[in-house]
Amino acid sequence: MNLKLTLIQSDLHWEDVDANLSRFEERIASISEPTDIIILPEMFNTGFSMESEKLAETMGGKSVTWLKTQAKKMQAVIVASLIIKEKNPLSGGARGGFYNRLIWADPDGTITHYDKRHLFRMAGEHEHFDAGQERLIVEYKGWRICPLICYDLRFPVWSRNQSLTVDRDHPSTPLRMTEGKTSAYDLLIYIANWPAARKAPWSKLLEARAIENQCYVVGLNRVGQDGKQIEYSGNSAVIDPKGEIISSIPESANHLQTISISLGELNDFREKFPVGMDADEFGLI
Numbered sequence: 051m052n053l054k055l056t057l058i059q060s061d062l063h064w065e066d067v068d069a070n071l072s073r074f075e076e077r078i079a080s081i082s083e084p085t086d087i088i089i090l091p092e093m094f095n096t097g098f099s100m101e102s103e104k105l106a107e108t109m110g111g112k113s114v115t116w117l118k119t120q121a122k123k124m125q126a127v128i129v130a131s132l133i134i135k136e137k138n139p140l141s142g143g144a145r146g147g148f149y150n151r152l153i154w155a156d157p158d159g160t161i162t163h164y165d166k167r168h169l170f171r172m173a174g175e176h177e178h179f180d181a182g183q184e185r186l187i188v189e190y191k192g193w194r195i196c197p198l199i200c201y202d203l204r205f206p207v208w209s210r211n212q213s214l215t216v217d218r219d220h221p222s223t224p225l226r227m228t229e230g231k232t233s234a235y236d237l238l239i240y241i242a243n244w245p246a247a248r249k250a251p252w253s254k255l256l257e258a259r260a261i262e263n264q265c266y267v268v269g270l271n272r273v274g275q276d277g278k279q280i281e282y283s284g285n286s287a288v289i290d291p292k293g294e295i296i297s298s299i300p301e302s303a304n305h306l307q308t309i310s311i312s313l314g315e316l317n318d319f320r321e322k323f324p325v326g327m328d329a330d331e332f333g334l335i
Contacts, residue, residue, distance in 0.1 A: 051191065051192045051193070051312075051313045051314065052310045052311065052313070053086050053087070053191060053193055053237070053266060053310070053311050053313065054083075054084065054085045054086045054087075054308055054309070054310050054313050055086065055087050055089065055288065055308065055309055055311065056085040056087070056088045056089065056126075056306065056307070056308040057086065057089050057192055057268065057270050057286050057288070057297070057299060057306070057309070057312075058074065058078070058083055058088065058089065058090055058091075058270070058274055058308050059079050059091075059270065059271065059272070059286045059299055059303070059304065059305045059306070060073065060074070060090075060091065060272060060273065060274075060304050061115040061272065061273050061274030061282045061290065061304055062091065062094065062096070062097040062272055062274065062276070063097070064095075064097045064099070064268070064276055064277035065096050065097060065099050065104075065105060065277060066096075067095045067105075067112065067257075068095060068167060068235055069113075070094060070096070070178040071113065071116050071232050072086070074090060074094065074118065075212045076105045077306060078120055078279055080255070080269070080306065081124070081306065081308065082303055083167045083308055085124070085126050085308050086124060086126055086127065086128070086190075086191060087127045087129060087144055087190075087195075088120075088121075088124060088130075088131035089128075089129045089130075089239060089241060089268060089270045090128065090129065090241065090270070091130070091131075091142070091222070091241055091242065091243060091270060091271065091272040092130075092131045092150070092199055092200050092241045092242050092243045092248075092272070093131055093132055093133065093150065093243060094130040094131065094132065094241075095113045095126075095130075095132050096132065096175075097243065097256060097272075097277060097319045098173070098243035098276060099133075100174055100175065100177075100178045101171065101309075102133050102146070102148035102178045103146070105133050105147070106133045106134060106135035106148055106318075107132065107133065107134060107135070108134065108135060109134060109161070109163075113132050114132075114134075114153060114155075114161065117130060117157055118155050118161065118185075119162075120155070121155040121156060121157045122157050122159065122165075123145070124139065124157070125157045126157060126335075127155060127156055127176050127190060127226075128153075128155045128198055128215065128232075129152065129153070129155075129156060129160050129239060129241060130152070130153055130155075130241065130292050131151055131153065131166070131199055131241055132147070132150075132151060133148060133149070133150065133151070133179075134149045134151040134163075135147055135148055136148075136149065138204075141280075146180075147165070147180060148178060148179050148180060149165040149179055150166040150169070150175070150197055150242065151164070151165050151166070152163065152164040152165075152166070152178050152186070152190055152197050154186070154197060156190075161258065162186060162196055163186070164180070164182060164185065164186035164187060164198070165180070165181070165182025165183070165329070166181070166182055166197070166199040166200070166201070166202065167181055167182045167183075167185075167197075167198075167199075167205075167218050168181070168201045168202045168204070168205050168208065169181050169201070170196060170200065170201045172327055174200075176208075180283075182227075185198075185208070187235050192313060192315060193234060193236050193237055194233075194234065194235040194237070195236065195237045195239065196209075196234070196235040196237070196238050197239040197240075197270065198238065198239065198240050199240065199241055199242070200241070200242035200243060200244055203240050203241065203242070203244075203252070203255050203256070203259065204255065204267070204317060206258075206259070206262065209231045209238060209254055209259050209263065210233055210263065211234055211262075211263035211264065211265060211326065212225050212233075212329065212331075213234045213237060227303055230327075233263075233264065233265070233320070233326060235263075235265060236266065236313060236316055237265060237266045237268070237311070238259055238260070238263065238265055238266070238268070239267075239268045239270070240256070240259075240267070240268065240269045241271075242269065242270065242271045242272070243271070243272050243276070243282065243329065244271045244282065244285075245280050245281065245282060246281045246282055246283035246302075247271045247281070249283050249285050249301075252269065252271065252285055253269075253285055253287065256269040256287060256289055257289055257293045257295075258281060258293075260289040260290065260291055260292075260293050261291070261292070261293040262321050264291045264316075264319065264325060264326060265291055265316070265321075266288065266289065266290060266311045266316065267283055267287075267289045267290060268286075268288050268289075269286055269287050269289075270286050271283075271284050271285055271286050272284065272302065273302050273304060283302045284299065284300075284301055284302055284303065285299075286299045286300055286303070286305075288309050288311065289309075291293060292316075293321070294308065296311075298310050298311065
């Protein structure tokens with residue numbers, strides 16, 4: 051079974067929600083062929099801002115409503131992240147219940163979310179947001195998909211293609227891998243605001259995640275300059291389970307590409323080269 055992915059690599063208006071929604075509405079409307087999943091950058095409506103109190107929305111707010119509308123209109127899932135405020139945060143809300151939250155907007159109106167686990171301390175993200183406590187794995191059109199956010203890419207255990215057990219009542223409890231050798235997902239998606247200064251690690255880590263997890267990987271990054279004069283070069287890519295880039299998205303350009311990936315080819319590769327059967331089982335202490 052094939053899955054069609056549309057990557058929208060784009061510049062972002064700094065802390066201007068209306069301008070960004072307008073820009074992405076135009077970009078989405080320009081998609082000229084049927085697609086299954088449309089992927090937008092991290093903090094797609096504001097840029098990577100630490101102004102959580104000023105910019106936060108609720109799950110019933112303007113941007114989530116917009117995502118639902120676009121998903122229904124396009125009859126495709128839309129993936130993006132934004133700043134969300136929760137009144138009753140599950141993780142204790144040490145930072146006020148603000149989350150860098152990935153939204154999975156299904157065309158049937160269903161909303162699922164993932165809260166960024168690894169907060170980028172070099173930008174002070176850990177001082178303004180609460181960390182997520184569990185991964186999200188979505189089943190969609192026969193595929194199992196794990197969407198993550200930016201800095202999560204640097205932490206291979208969190209991305210590991212095995213099921214994770216997290217004690218939500220005691221988030222400091224060590225993570226545990228479940229027993230068994232079966233894959234937890236088929237496709238990893240990372241959405242990002244990853245600076246051009248570190249574009250080499252971005253590209254290398256995306257390839258590594260595809261190889262070690264025997265899965266397809268999507269890395270969708272922004273381009274342009276943000277309000278802090280940080281430059282972004284995009285380097286968005288779709289990578290196959292062998293670590294080969296199968297997309298053709300130009301660096302530093304506003305660009306849209308739709309690409310098809312094959313579950314049959316993935317399963318065939320896993321069957322012929324089942325490295326997951328020899329994976330270590332362990333917990334984190």
